Amino acid sequence: MRQKLDLDRIWRQGVALANDKLADAGEAQLPSSLACPFTLDEILSEALDLDAARSRAADTLKAASRPA
Structure with missing residues (x-):
């Protein structure tokens, strides 16, 4: 089963879904x-650790949304 999981593809799909929702909200x-x-x-x-994972994901998203 592990060989069939494409984490990068799943992540990209999640980002695309989030972007659709953000666009709908004008964000x-x-x-x-x-x-x-x-x-x-x-x-x-x-x-x-789900709390640590949630925090790490939030930190990644915050860093990505900062202006360059």
């Missing part, structure tokens, strides 16, 4: 090249 969109901040091993780990 700035995320860069489509935004890389996933996780590895598949991290996500599948039993030791995954």
